[in-house]
Amino acid sequence: MNIQPISPVLGAEVSALDIAKPLDAEAVEMLRRALADHCILVFRNQSLTPEQHIAFSRRFGSLAEHVLQDYLLPGFPQIYVISNVKEDGKPVGRAGAGQYWHSDLSYMAKPSMGSIMYALEVPPGRGDTLFSNMYRAYEALPDHKKETLKNLKAVHDFAFTQKTQIAGKGLTKPASKETLAKTPPVEHPVVRTHPESRRKALYVNPGMTTHLVGVAEDQSRAMLDELFEHAVSDDFVCRHRWQAGDVVFWDNRCSMHCAINDYDENDRRLMWRTTIEGDTPF
Numbered sequence: 001m002n003i004q005p006i007s008p009v010l011g012a013e014v015s016a017l018d019i020a021k022p023l024d025a026e027a028v029e030m031l032r033r034a035l036a037d038h039c040i041l042v043f044r045n046q047s048l049t050p051e052q053h054i055a056f057s058r059r060f061g062s063l064a065e066h067v068l069q070d071y072l073l074p075g076f077p078q079i080y081v082i083s084n085v086k087e088d089g090k091p092v093g094r095a096g097a098g099q100y101w102h103s104d105l106s107y108m109a110k111p112s113m114g115s116i117m118y119a120l121e122v123p124p125g126r127g128d129t130l131f132s133n134m135y136r137a138y139e140a141l142p143d144h145k146k147e148t149l150k151n152l153k154a155v156h157d158f159a160f161t162q163k164t165q166i167a168g169k170g171l172t173k174p175a176s177k178e179t180l181a182k183t184p185p186v187e188h189p190v191v192r193t194h195p196e197s198r199r200k201a202l203y204v205n206p207g208m209t210t211h212l213v214g215v216a217e218d219q220s221r222a223m224l225d226e227l228f229e230h231a232v233s234d235d236f237v238c239r240h241r242w243q244a245g246d247v248v249f250w251d252n253r254c255s256m257h258c259a260i261n262d263y264d265e266n267d268r269r270l271m272w273r274t275t276i277e278g279d280t281p282f
């Protein structure tokens with residue numbers, strides 16, 4: 001396989017590798033290392049069955065079932081379907097998912113380490129996904145800000161995501177009381193250390209982080225807004241233009257992402273995503 005950076009900001013393309021086939025331990029180790037270094041890995045021209053997508057994903061950890069159970073692929077609860085496609089009038093997946101900056105499952109005590117998205121149908125030139133490099137966002141902060149953030153924790157809350165990003169948009173069914181009960185607010189360090197690269201990364205996101213622990217409300221809001229704006233500045237962001245057959249593996253420990261909704265309901269966009277479980281951030 002070849003692994004080449006695709007932009008000065010983040011991301012590497014992995015070529016000459018068919019991920020539908022079983023991988024040896026050495027290949028898995030190379031991919032793991034490249035992911036921790038580049039934040040996202042792109043594999044082009046892949047063709048995967050659900051079983052192959054799951055088998056590839058499992059080489060990197062156990063798979064989580066998404067908390068929004070209505071959008072799992074029938075027979076394959078490890079695959080979360082993101083799509084605007086309707087069959088017989090019924091949505092085949094979740095429309096409009098992730099159209100705000102976030103890091104997957106940051107509202108869980110053990111958030112996801114990475115997610116692997118496979119594009120089956122893509123509206124040409126539309127429906128891109130933005131990724132930001134949270135190592136770089138952290139590293140670019142002035143020393144006094146790094147010092148202020150050093151021991152701070154932030155609260156991440158799925159109920160907040162539901163209220164601010166999901167409710168009222170008419171695309172996703174509201175989360176049930178049971179789902180909300182399974183996802184109480186959690187606290188994570190504002191700056192986390194990547195367990196594999198040992199680099200520090202900012203770990204707050206506008207879609208799921210509500211406030212800083214022990215900081216007055218207005219100050220917390222101002223500090224978070226400043227960090228969010230900083231983290232999505234051009235210096236840290238890269239745009240992935242999907243083609244059918246692309247697989248993008250993103251590392252949730254050192255990146256955020258945001259899906260762009262610039263297509264309409266007649267443009268078919270169909271993506272499958274597996275979600276790899278992670279550890280408690282430190």
Ligand SMILES: O=C(O)CCC(=O)C(=O)O
Pocket residue numbers: 082097098099104115127128129257258259260271273
């Ligand atoms: O559909 C996309 O491009 C990304 C959706 C998303 O944000 C996610 O799967 O977490």
